[in-house]
Amino acid sequence: MKSFEKKYIESITIxxxxxxxxxxxxxxxxxQELYKKQAPEMLENLRHVAIIQSTESSNRLEGIxxxxxxxxxxxxxxxxxxxxSEAEIAGYRDVLNTIHMNYKHIPFNKSVVLQFHRDLMKYAGKEGGRWKSTPNEIIEILPDGTKKIRFVPVTPHLTPDYMQTLHExxxxISKEGDIDPIILIALYILDFLCIHPFxxxxxxxxxxxxVLLLYHYGYEVSRYMSLERIIEQTKESYYETLHKSSQGWHKGKHDALPWVKSKRDTSRISPLHHVKKIQTKYKSRSYEGVKFLQPVEKLHF
Known part of the structure:
Protein backbone atom coordinates (compact mmCIF):
# COMPACT_ATOMS: atom_id res chain seq x y z
CA MET A 1 0.00 0.00 0.00
CA LYS A 2 3.01 2.28 0.41
CA SER A 3 3.44 2.38 -3.38
CA PHE A 4 -0.12 3.70 -3.76
CA GLU A 5 0.17 6.64 -1.39
CA LYS A 6 -0.77 9.76 -3.35
CA LYS A 7 2.52 11.53 -2.68
CA TYR A 8 4.53 8.48 -3.68
CA ILE A 9 2.57 7.81 -6.88
CA GLU A 10 3.02 11.40 -7.97
CA SER A 11 6.77 11.18 -7.43
CA ILE A 12 7.32 8.27 -9.83
CA THR A 13 8.94 9.22 -13.12
CA ILE A 14 8.75 6.55 -15.79
CA GLN A 32 -4.98 -10.98 -29.85
CA GLU A 33 -8.13 -11.80 -31.79
CA LEU A 34 -6.11 -11.90 -35.01
CA TYR A 35 -3.78 -14.53 -33.57
CA LYS A 36 -6.72 -16.64 -32.47
CA LYS A 37 -8.16 -16.65 -35.99
CA GLN A 38 -4.85 -17.31 -37.74
CA ALA A 39 -3.56 -20.21 -35.68
CA PRO A 40 -6.20 -21.70 -33.36
CA GLU A 41 -4.59 -25.16 -33.33
CA MET A 42 -1.18 -23.83 -32.43
CA LEU A 43 -2.58 -21.61 -29.69
CA GLU A 44 -4.49 -24.54 -28.21
CA ASN A 45 -1.26 -26.50 -27.96
CA LEU A 46 0.51 -23.49 -26.46
CA ARG A 47 -2.28 -23.21 -23.91
CA HIS A 48 -1.65 -26.77 -22.78
CA VAL A 49 2.11 -26.20 -22.62
CA ALA A 50 1.62 -22.95 -20.66
CA ILE A 51 -0.44 -24.64 -17.94
CA ILE A 52 2.23 -27.28 -17.45
CA GLN A 53 5.09 -24.77 -17.44
CA SER A 54 3.30 -22.33 -15.15
CA THR A 55 2.43 -24.95 -12.57
CA GLU A 56 5.88 -26.52 -12.69
CA SER A 57 7.92 -23.29 -12.60
CA SER A 58 5.91 -21.40 -9.99
CA ASN A 59 6.19 -24.29 -7.56
CA ARG A 60 9.83 -25.02 -8.40
CA LEU A 61 10.69 -21.41 -7.53
CA GLU A 62 9.59 -22.28 -3.99
CA GLY A 63 11.55 -25.55 -3.92
CA ILE A 64 8.47 -27.66 -4.67
CA SER A 85 4.92 -31.50 -3.07
CA GLU A 86 2.28 -32.94 -5.38
CA ALA A 87 -0.43 -31.59 -3.08
CA GLU A 88 1.03 -28.08 -3.42
CA ILE A 89 1.22 -28.50 -7.20
CA ALA A 90 -2.41 -29.66 -7.36
CA GLY A 91 -3.51 -26.61 -5.40
CA TYR A 92 -1.74 -24.28 -7.81
CA ARG A 93 -3.31 -26.14 -10.72
CA ASP A 94 -6.80 -25.58 -9.32
CA VAL A 95 -6.38 -21.86 -8.73
CA LEU A 96 -4.74 -21.29 -12.11
CA ASN A 97 -7.54 -23.18 -13.87
CA THR A 98 -10.13 -21.18 -11.94
CA ILE A 99 -8.55 -17.95 -13.17
CA HIS A 100 -8.27 -19.09 -16.79
CA MET A 101 -11.87 -20.31 -16.89
CA ASN A 102 -13.67 -17.69 -14.80
CA TYR A 103 -11.60 -14.48 -14.80
CA LYS A 104 -14.47 -12.46 -16.27
CA HIS A 105 -16.56 -13.22 -13.21
CA ILE A 106 -13.87 -12.94 -10.51
CA PRO A 107 -13.70 -9.55 -8.78
CA PHE A 108 -10.40 -8.41 -7.37
CA ASN A 109 -10.69 -7.87 -3.64
CA LYS A 110 -9.09 -9.20 -0.48
CA SER A 111 -11.81 -11.84 -0.06
CA VAL A 112 -10.85 -13.33 -3.42
CA VAL A 113 -7.18 -13.25 -2.40
CA LEU A 114 -8.07 -15.20 0.75
CA GLN A 115 -10.15 -17.67 -1.26
CA PHE A 116 -7.30 -18.25 -3.72
CA HIS A 117 -4.94 -18.95 -0.83
CA ARG A 118 -7.41 -21.36 0.72
CA ASP A 119 -7.66 -23.28 -2.55
CA LEU A 120 -3.90 -23.17 -3.05
CA MET A 121 -3.36 -24.93 0.27
CA LYS A 122 -6.38 -27.24 0.37
CA TYR A 123 -4.56 -30.47 -0.57
CA ALA A 124 -1.43 -29.77 1.48
CA GLY A 125 -3.01 -29.92 4.93
CA LYS A 126 -1.96 -26.34 5.64
CA GLU A 127 -4.03 -23.53 7.05
CA GLY A 128 -5.14 -21.59 4.01
CA GLY A 129 -7.35 -18.57 3.52
CA ARG A 130 -6.18 -16.70 6.62
CA TRP A 131 -3.72 -13.89 7.12
CA LYS A 132 -0.49 -14.82 8.88
CA SER A 133 -0.53 -15.23 12.64
CA THR A 134 3.24 -15.19 13.26
CA PRO A 135 6.09 -13.09 11.81
CA ASN A 136 7.64 -14.28 8.54
CA GLU A 137 10.96 -12.55 7.94
CA ILE A 138 12.63 -13.02 4.56
CA ILE A 139 15.83 -14.94 5.31
CA GLU A 140 18.84 -15.49 3.05
CA ILE A 141 21.17 -18.39 3.79
CA LEU A 142 24.75 -17.45 2.91
CA PRO A 143 27.29 -19.93 1.46
CA ASP A 144 28.86 -20.45 4.90
CA GLY A 145 25.48 -21.40 6.36
CA THR A 146 24.83 -18.20 8.27
CA LYS A 147 21.45 -16.54 7.97
CA LYS A 148 20.83 -12.96 6.94
CA ILE A 149 17.56 -11.05 7.19
CA ARG A 150 16.85 -9.55 3.76
CA PHE A 151 13.51 -7.98 4.62
CA VAL A 152 11.11 -7.71 7.53
CA PRO A 153 7.50 -7.76 6.24
CA VAL A 154 4.49 -6.20 7.93
CA THR A 155 3.75 -7.63 11.37
CA PRO A 156 0.80 -10.06 11.70
CA HIS A 157 -1.45 -7.74 13.70
CA LEU A 158 -1.15 -5.00 11.05
CA THR A 159 -1.56 -7.29 8.04
CA PRO A 160 -5.40 -7.20 7.76
CA ASP A 161 -5.43 -3.39 7.79
CA TYR A 162 -2.56 -3.17 5.33
CA MET A 163 -4.28 -5.52 2.89
CA GLN A 164 -7.54 -3.60 3.23
CA THR A 165 -5.76 -0.32 2.52
CA LEU A 166 -3.79 -1.82 -0.37
CA HIS A 167 -6.97 -2.88 -2.14
CA GLU A 168 -8.76 0.38 -1.46
CA ILE A 173 -6.13 4.63 -8.61
CA SER A 174 -7.20 1.98 -11.11
CA LYS A 175 -10.57 3.67 -11.56
CA GLU A 176 -8.89 7.01 -12.24
CA GLY A 177 -7.23 5.47 -15.29
CA ASP A 178 -4.19 7.75 -15.22
CA ILE A 179 -1.56 5.04 -14.75
CA ASP A 180 -0.88 2.25 -17.22
CA PRO A 181 -2.18 -1.15 -16.03
CA ILE A 182 1.23 -2.83 -16.39
CA ILE A 183 2.68 -0.34 -13.89
CA LEU A 184 -0.30 -0.71 -11.56
CA ILE A 185 0.10 -4.48 -11.51
CA ALA A 186 3.82 -4.18 -10.77
CA LEU A 187 3.16 -1.79 -7.87
CA TYR A 188 0.43 -3.98 -6.41
CA ILE A 189 2.64 -7.08 -6.51
CA LEU A 190 5.53 -5.17 -4.92
CA ASP A 191 3.31 -4.05 -2.03
CA PHE A 192 1.78 -7.51 -1.69
CA LEU A 193 5.22 -9.11 -1.38
CA CYS A 194 6.37 -6.47 1.11
CA ILE A 195 3.31 -7.14 3.26
CA HIS A 196 3.84 -10.91 2.81
CA PRO A 197 0.34 -11.55 4.16
CA PHE A 198 0.49 -15.35 4.44
CA VAL A 211 -2.35 -13.62 -14.14
CA LEU A 212 -5.78 -12.51 -12.90
CA LEU A 213 -4.95 -8.80 -13.18
CA LEU A 214 -3.56 -9.18 -16.69
CA TYR A 215 -6.85 -10.79 -17.68
CA HIS A 216 -8.81 -7.97 -16.04
CA TYR A 217 -6.96 -5.46 -18.21
CA GLY A 218 -7.54 -7.46 -21.37
CA TYR A 219 -4.21 -9.28 -21.65
CA GLU A 220 -4.80 -12.95 -22.47
CA VAL A 221 -1.15 -13.78 -22.98
CA SER A 222 -0.86 -15.91 -19.83
CA ARG A 223 -3.32 -18.33 -21.43
CA TYR A 224 -0.75 -19.16 -24.11
CA MET A 225 2.63 -18.72 -22.45
CA SER A 226 4.01 -19.16 -18.96
CA LEU A 227 4.89 -15.95 -17.15
CA GLU A 228 6.05 -18.14 -14.28
CA ARG A 229 8.60 -19.78 -16.58
CA ILE A 230 10.00 -16.37 -17.56
CA ILE A 231 10.36 -15.45 -13.89
CA GLU A 232 12.13 -18.72 -13.18
CA GLN A 233 14.54 -18.17 -16.06
CA THR A 234 15.43 -14.72 -14.69
CA LYS A 235 15.02 -15.47 -10.99
CA GLU A 236 18.34 -13.98 -9.89
CA SER A 237 17.49 -10.55 -11.31
CA TYR A 238 13.87 -10.99 -10.21
CA TYR A 239 14.82 -11.42 -6.55
CA GLU A 240 17.54 -8.78 -6.73
CA THR A 241 15.21 -6.10 -8.10
CA LEU A 242 12.59 -7.08 -5.54
CA HIS A 243 15.18 -6.63 -2.81
CA LYS A 244 16.25 -3.23 -4.16
CA SER A 245 12.72 -1.92 -4.46
CA SER A 246 11.67 -3.14 -1.01
CA GLN A 247 14.35 -1.17 0.82
CA GLY A 248 12.73 1.76 2.66
CA TRP A 249 9.24 0.50 1.81
CA HIS A 250 7.89 0.74 5.36
CA LYS A 251 8.57 4.49 5.39
CA GLY A 252 7.41 5.06 1.84
CA LYS A 253 10.97 5.91 0.81
CA HIS A 254 11.54 2.93 -1.45
CA ASP A 255 12.39 3.07 -5.14
CA ALA A 256 9.83 1.05 -7.08
CA LEU A 257 11.47 1.69 -10.45
CA PRO A 258 13.96 -1.22 -10.34
CA TRP A 259 10.97 -3.52 -9.85
CA VAL A 260 8.87 -1.78 -12.50
CA LYS A 261 11.82 -1.74 -14.90
CA SER A 262 12.26 -5.45 -14.39
CA LYS A 263 8.88 -5.74 -16.02
CA ARG A 264 10.58 -4.77 -19.22
CA ASP A 265 10.50 -8.51 -19.63
CA THR A 266 6.79 -7.98 -20.01
CA SER A 267 7.76 -7.09 -23.57
CA ARG A 268 8.23 -10.83 -23.78
CA ILE A 269 4.60 -11.35 -22.80
CA SER A 270 3.45 -9.82 -26.06
CA PRO A 271 1.68 -12.40 -28.21
CA LEU A 272 3.62 -11.17 -31.25
CA HIS A 273 6.98 -11.84 -29.60
CA HIS A 274 5.95 -15.27 -28.42
CA VAL A 275 4.40 -16.38 -31.70
CA LYS A 276 7.50 -15.28 -33.61
CA LYS A 277 9.70 -17.13 -31.14
CA ILE A 278 7.66 -20.28 -31.64
CA GLN A 279 7.82 -19.86 -35.42
CA THR A 280 11.58 -19.57 -35.58
CA LYS A 281 12.66 -21.87 -32.78
CA TYR A 282 10.11 -24.65 -32.64
CA LYS A 283 9.16 -25.65 -36.18
CA SER A 284 9.13 -29.30 -35.25
CA ARG A 285 5.92 -31.10 -34.34
CA SER A 286 6.50 -30.82 -30.62
CA TYR A 287 7.29 -28.16 -28.05
CA GLU A 288 8.41 -28.87 -24.49
CA GLY A 289 7.41 -32.51 -24.95
CA VAL A 290 3.86 -31.73 -26.09
CA LYS A 291 3.02 -32.72 -29.65
CA PHE A 292 1.41 -30.15 -31.93
CA LEU A 293 -1.71 -31.12 -33.82
CA GLN A 294 0.02 -29.93 -36.98
CA PRO A 295 3.35 -28.30 -37.89
CA VAL A 296 3.74 -24.66 -36.89
CA GLU A 297 3.32 -22.59 -40.02
CA LYS A 298 4.31 -19.01 -40.65
CA LEU A 299 1.74 -16.45 -39.60
CA HIS A 300 1.16 -13.12 -41.32
CA PHE A 301 0.90 -9.86 -39.39
Whole structure:
Protein backbone atom coordinates (compact mmCIF):
# COMPACT_ATOMS: atom_id res chain seq x y z
CA MET A 1 0.00 0.00 0.00
CA LYS A 2 3.01 2.28 0.41
CA SER A 3 3.44 2.38 -3.38
CA PHE A 4 -0.12 3.70 -3.76
CA GLU A 5 0.17 6.64 -1.39
CA LYS A 6 -0.77 9.76 -3.35
CA LYS A 7 2.52 11.53 -2.68
CA TYR A 8 4.53 8.48 -3.68
CA ILE A 9 2.57 7.81 -6.88
CA GLU A 10 3.02 11.40 -7.97
CA SER A 11 6.77 11.18 -7.43
CA ILE A 12 7.32 8.27 -9.83
CA THR A 13 8.94 9.22 -13.12
CA ILE A 14 8.75 6.55 -15.79
CA UNK A 15 11.70 6.51 -18.25
CA UNK A 16 10.89 7.10 -21.91
CA UNK A 17 12.13 3.67 -23.05
CA UNK A 18 9.81 1.96 -20.55
CA UNK A 19 6.87 4.04 -21.77
CA UNK A 20 7.68 2.91 -25.31
CA UNK A 21 7.73 -0.76 -24.31
CA UNK A 22 4.44 -0.44 -22.45
CA UNK A 23 2.87 1.24 -25.47
CA UNK A 24 4.03 -1.64 -27.67
CA UNK A 25 2.50 -4.16 -25.28
CA UNK A 26 -0.78 -2.28 -25.57
CA UNK A 27 -0.58 -2.48 -29.35
CA UNK A 28 -0.01 -6.23 -29.21
CA UNK A 29 -3.05 -6.62 -26.98
CA UNK A 30 -5.19 -5.30 -29.79
CA UNK A 31 -3.97 -8.08 -32.09
CA GLN A 32 -4.98 -10.98 -29.85
CA GLU A 33 -8.13 -11.80 -31.79
CA LEU A 34 -6.11 -11.90 -35.01
CA TYR A 35 -3.78 -14.53 -33.57
CA LYS A 36 -6.72 -16.64 -32.47
CA LYS A 37 -8.16 -16.65 -35.99
CA GLN A 38 -4.85 -17.31 -37.74
CA ALA A 39 -3.56 -20.21 -35.68
CA PRO A 40 -6.20 -21.70 -33.36
CA GLU A 41 -4.59 -25.16 -33.33
CA MET A 42 -1.18 -23.83 -32.43
CA LEU A 43 -2.58 -21.61 -29.69
CA GLU A 44 -4.49 -24.54 -28.21
CA ASN A 45 -1.26 -26.50 -27.96
CA LEU A 46 0.51 -23.49 -26.46
CA ARG A 47 -2.28 -23.21 -23.91
CA HIS A 48 -1.65 -26.77 -22.78
CA VAL A 49 2.11 -26.20 -22.62
CA ALA A 50 1.62 -22.95 -20.66
CA ILE A 51 -0.44 -24.64 -17.94
CA ILE A 52 2.23 -27.28 -17.45
CA GLN A 53 5.09 -24.77 -17.44
CA SER A 54 3.30 -22.33 -15.15
CA THR A 55 2.43 -24.95 -12.57
CA GLU A 56 5.88 -26.52 -12.69
CA SER A 57 7.92 -23.29 -12.60
CA SER A 58 5.91 -21.40 -9.99
CA ASN A 59 6.19 -24.29 -7.56
CA ARG A 60 9.83 -25.02 -8.40
CA LEU A 61 10.69 -21.41 -7.53
CA GLU A 62 9.59 -22.28 -3.99
CA GLY A 63 11.55 -25.55 -3.92
CA ILE A 64 8.47 -27.66 -4.67
CA UNK A 65 9.31 -30.26 -7.30
CA UNK A 66 7.94 -33.42 -8.87
CA UNK A 67 8.57 -35.58 -11.91
CA UNK A 68 7.34 -33.82 -15.05
CA UNK A 69 5.21 -36.80 -16.04
CA UNK A 70 3.54 -36.74 -12.63
CA UNK A 71 2.95 -33.00 -13.02
CA UNK A 72 1.27 -33.54 -16.38
CA UNK A 73 -0.94 -36.25 -14.95
CA UNK A 74 -1.82 -34.05 -11.98
CA UNK A 75 -2.74 -31.17 -14.27
CA UNK A 76 -4.95 -33.45 -16.34
CA UNK A 77 -6.37 -34.85 -13.07
CA UNK A 78 -5.46 -38.40 -14.03
CA UNK A 79 -3.89 -39.03 -10.62
CA UNK A 80 -4.21 -37.78 -7.06
CA UNK A 81 -1.36 -36.14 -5.12
CA UNK A 82 0.92 -38.76 -3.56
CA UNK A 83 2.95 -36.46 -1.31
CA UNK A 84 3.17 -32.92 0.00
CA SER A 85 4.92 -31.50 -3.07
CA GLU A 86 2.28 -32.94 -5.38
CA ALA A 87 -0.43 -31.59 -3.08
CA GLU A 88 1.03 -28.08 -3.42
CA ILE A 89 1.22 -28.50 -7.20
CA ALA A 90 -2.41 -29.66 -7.36
CA GLY A 91 -3.51 -26.61 -5.40
CA TYR A 92 -1.74 -24.28 -7.81
CA ARG A 93 -3.31 -26.14 -10.72
CA ASP A 94 -6.80 -25.58 -9.32
CA VAL A 95 -6.38 -21.86 -8.73
CA LEU A 96 -4.74 -21.29 -12.11
CA ASN A 97 -7.54 -23.18 -13.87
CA THR A 98 -10.13 -21.18 -11.94
CA ILE A 99 -8.55 -17.95 -13.17
CA HIS A 100 -8.27 -19.09 -16.79
CA MET A 101 -11.87 -20.31 -16.89
CA ASN A 102 -13.67 -17.69 -14.80
CA TYR A 103 -11.60 -14.48 -14.80
CA LYS A 104 -14.47 -12.46 -16.27
CA HIS A 105 -16.56 -13.22 -13.21
CA ILE A 106 -13.87 -12.94 -10.51
CA PRO A 107 -13.70 -9.55 -8.78
CA PHE A 108 -10.40 -8.41 -7.37
CA ASN A 109 -10.69 -7.87 -3.64
CA LYS A 110 -9.09 -9.20 -0.48
CA SER A 111 -11.81 -11.84 -0.06
CA VAL A 112 -10.85 -13.33 -3.42
CA VAL A 113 -7.18 -13.25 -2.40
CA LEU A 114 -8.07 -15.20 0.75
CA GLN A 115 -10.15 -17.67 -1.26
CA PHE A 116 -7.30 -18.25 -3.72
CA HIS A 117 -4.94 -18.95 -0.83
CA ARG A 118 -7.41 -21.36 0.72
CA ASP A 119 -7.66 -23.28 -2.55
CA LEU A 120 -3.90 -23.17 -3.05
CA MET A 121 -3.36 -24.93 0.27
CA LYS A 122 -6.38 -27.24 0.37
CA TYR A 123 -4.56 -30.47 -0.57
CA ALA A 124 -1.43 -29.77 1.48
CA GLY A 125 -3.01 -29.92 4.93
CA LYS A 126 -1.96 -26.34 5.64
CA GLU A 127 -4.03 -23.53 7.05
CA GLY A 128 -5.14 -21.59 4.01
CA GLY A 129 -7.35 -18.57 3.52
CA ARG A 130 -6.18 -16.70 6.62
CA TRP A 131 -3.72 -13.89 7.12
CA LYS A 132 -0.49 -14.82 8.88
CA SER A 133 -0.53 -15.23 12.64
CA THR A 134 3.24 -15.19 13.26
CA PRO A 135 6.09 -13.09 11.81
CA ASN A 136 7.64 -14.28 8.54
CA GLU A 137 10.96 -12.55 7.94
CA ILE A 138 12.63 -13.02 4.56
CA ILE A 139 15.83 -14.94 5.31
CA GLU A 140 18.84 -15.49 3.05
CA ILE A 141 21.17 -18.39 3.79
CA LEU A 142 24.75 -17.45 2.91
CA PRO A 143 27.29 -19.93 1.46
CA ASP A 144 28.86 -20.45 4.90
CA GLY A 145 25.48 -21.40 6.36
CA THR A 146 24.83 -18.20 8.27
CA LYS A 147 21.45 -16.54 7.97
CA LYS A 148 20.83 -12.96 6.94
CA ILE A 149 17.56 -11.05 7.19
CA ARG A 150 16.85 -9.55 3.76
CA PHE A 151 13.51 -7.98 4.62
CA VAL A 152 11.11 -7.71 7.53
CA PRO A 153 7.50 -7.76 6.24
CA VAL A 154 4.49 -6.20 7.93
CA THR A 155 3.75 -7.63 11.37
CA PRO A 156 0.80 -10.06 11.70
CA HIS A 157 -1.45 -7.74 13.70
CA LEU A 158 -1.15 -5.00 11.05
CA THR A 159 -1.56 -7.29 8.04
CA PRO A 160 -5.40 -7.20 7.76
CA ASP A 161 -5.43 -3.39 7.79
CA TYR A 162 -2.56 -3.17 5.33
CA MET A 163 -4.28 -5.52 2.89
CA GLN A 164 -7.54 -3.60 3.23
CA THR A 165 -5.76 -0.32 2.52
CA LEU A 166 -3.79 -1.82 -0.37
CA HIS A 167 -6.97 -2.88 -2.14
CA GLU A 168 -8.76 0.38 -1.46
CA UNK A 169 -5.90 2.44 -2.86
CA UNK A 170 -5.32 0.13 -5.80
CA UNK A 171 -9.00 0.22 -6.76
CA UNK A 172 -9.20 4.01 -6.46
CA ILE A 173 -6.13 4.63 -8.61
CA SER A 174 -7.20 1.98 -11.11
CA LYS A 175 -10.57 3.67 -11.56
CA GLU A 176 -8.89 7.01 -12.24
CA GLY A 177 -7.23 5.47 -15.29
CA ASP A 178 -4.19 7.75 -15.22
CA ILE A 179 -1.56 5.04 -14.75
CA ASP A 180 -0.88 2.25 -17.22
CA PRO A 181 -2.18 -1.15 -16.03
CA ILE A 182 1.23 -2.83 -16.39
CA ILE A 183 2.68 -0.34 -13.89
CA LEU A 184 -0.30 -0.71 -11.56
CA ILE A 185 0.10 -4.48 -11.51
CA ALA A 186 3.82 -4.18 -10.77
CA LEU A 187 3.16 -1.79 -7.87
CA TYR A 188 0.43 -3.98 -6.41
CA ILE A 189 2.64 -7.08 -6.51
CA LEU A 190 5.53 -5.17 -4.92
CA ASP A 191 3.31 -4.05 -2.03
CA PHE A 192 1.78 -7.51 -1.69
CA LEU A 193 5.22 -9.11 -1.38
CA CYS A 194 6.37 -6.47 1.11
CA ILE A 195 3.31 -7.14 3.26
CA HIS A 196 3.84 -10.91 2.81
CA PRO A 197 0.34 -11.55 4.16
CA PHE A 198 0.49 -15.35 4.44
CA UNK A 199 2.72 -17.71 6.36
CA UNK A 200 3.33 -19.70 3.18
CA UNK A 201 2.62 -19.35 -0.52
CA UNK A 202 3.18 -15.61 -0.96
CA UNK A 203 5.32 -15.98 -4.09
CA UNK A 204 2.87 -18.34 -5.76
CA UNK A 205 -0.03 -16.09 -4.80
CA UNK A 206 1.75 -13.08 -6.31
CA UNK A 207 2.13 -14.90 -9.61
CA UNK A 208 -1.50 -16.07 -9.64
CA UNK A 209 -2.71 -12.55 -8.88
CA UNK A 210 -0.57 -11.25 -11.75
CA VAL A 211 -2.35 -13.62 -14.14
CA LEU A 212 -5.78 -12.51 -12.90
CA LEU A 213 -4.95 -8.80 -13.18
CA LEU A 214 -3.56 -9.18 -16.69
CA TYR A 215 -6.85 -10.79 -17.68
CA HIS A 216 -8.81 -7.97 -16.04
CA TYR A 217 -6.96 -5.46 -18.21
CA GLY A 218 -7.54 -7.46 -21.37
CA TYR A 219 -4.21 -9.28 -21.65
CA GLU A 220 -4.80 -12.95 -22.47
CA VAL A 221 -1.15 -13.78 -22.98
CA SER A 222 -0.86 -15.91 -19.83
CA ARG A 223 -3.32 -18.33 -21.43
CA TYR A 224 -0.75 -19.16 -24.11
CA MET A 225 2.63 -18.72 -22.45
CA SER A 226 4.01 -19.16 -18.96
CA LEU A 227 4.89 -15.95 -17.15
CA GLU A 228 6.05 -18.14 -14.28
CA ARG A 229 8.60 -19.78 -16.58
CA ILE A 230 10.00 -16.37 -17.56
CA ILE A 231 10.36 -15.45 -13.89
CA GLU A 232 12.13 -18.72 -13.18
CA GLN A 233 14.54 -18.17 -16.06
CA THR A 234 15.43 -14.72 -14.69
CA LYS A 235 15.02 -15.47 -10.99
CA GLU A 236 18.34 -13.98 -9.89
CA SER A 237 17.49 -10.55 -11.31
CA TYR A 238 13.87 -10.99 -10.21
CA TYR A 239 14.82 -11.42 -6.55
CA GLU A 240 17.54 -8.78 -6.73
CA THR A 241 15.21 -6.10 -8.10
CA LEU A 242 12.59 -7.08 -5.54
CA HIS A 243 15.18 -6.63 -2.81
CA LYS A 244 16.25 -3.23 -4.16
CA SER A 245 12.72 -1.92 -4.46
CA SER A 246 11.67 -3.14 -1.01
CA GLN A 247 14.35 -1.17 0.82
CA GLY A 248 12.73 1.76 2.66
CA TRP A 249 9.24 0.50 1.81
CA HIS A 250 7.89 0.74 5.36
CA LYS A 251 8.57 4.49 5.39
CA GLY A 252 7.41 5.06 1.84
CA LYS A 253 10.97 5.91 0.81
CA HIS A 254 11.54 2.93 -1.45
CA ASP A 255 12.39 3.07 -5.14
CA ALA A 256 9.83 1.05 -7.08
CA LEU A 257 11.47 1.69 -10.45
CA PRO A 258 13.96 -1.22 -10.34
CA TRP A 259 10.97 -3.52 -9.85
CA VAL A 260 8.87 -1.78 -12.50
CA LYS A 261 11.82 -1.74 -14.90
CA SER A 262 12.26 -5.45 -14.39
CA LYS A 263 8.88 -5.74 -16.02
CA ARG A 264 10.58 -4.77 -19.22
CA ASP A 265 10.50 -8.51 -19.63
CA THR A 266 6.79 -7.98 -20.01
CA SER A 267 7.76 -7.09 -23.57
CA ARG A 268 8.23 -10.83 -23.78
CA ILE A 269 4.60 -11.35 -22.80
CA SER A 270 3.45 -9.82 -26.06
CA PRO A 271 1.68 -12.40 -28.21
CA LEU A 272 3.62 -11.17 -31.25
CA HIS A 273 6.98 -11.84 -29.60
CA HIS A 274 5.95 -15.27 -28.42
CA VAL A 275 4.40 -16.38 -31.70
CA LYS A 276 7.50 -15.28 -33.61
CA LYS A 277 9.70 -17.13 -31.14
CA ILE A 278 7.66 -20.28 -31.64
CA GLN A 279 7.82 -19.86 -35.42
CA THR A 280 11.58 -19.57 -35.58
CA LYS A 281 12.66 -21.87 -32.78
CA TYR A 282 10.11 -24.65 -32.64
CA LYS A 283 9.16 -25.65 -36.18
CA SER A 284 9.13 -29.30 -35.25
CA ARG A 285 5.92 -31.10 -34.34
CA SER A 286 6.50 -30.82 -30.62
CA TYR A 287 7.29 -28.16 -28.05
CA GLU A 288 8.41 -28.87 -24.49
CA GLY A 289 7.41 -32.51 -24.95
CA VAL A 290 3.86 -31.73 -26.09
CA LYS A 291 3.02 -32.72 -29.65
CA PHE A 292 1.41 -30.15 -31.93
CA LEU A 293 -1.71 -31.12 -33.82
CA GLN A 294 0.02 -29.93 -36.98
CA PRO A 295 3.35 -28.30 -37.89
CA VAL A 296 3.74 -24.66 -36.89
CA GLU A 297 3.32 -22.59 -40.02
CA LYS A 298 4.31 -19.01 -40.65
CA LEU A 299 1.74 -16.45 -39.60
CA HIS A 300 1.16 -13.12 -41.32
CA PHE A 301 0.90 -9.86 -39.39
Missing amino acids: PHHLITIIRQIGEYKGK TADINRIRDLIEQKIKPANR RYNN LDGNGRMARLIT
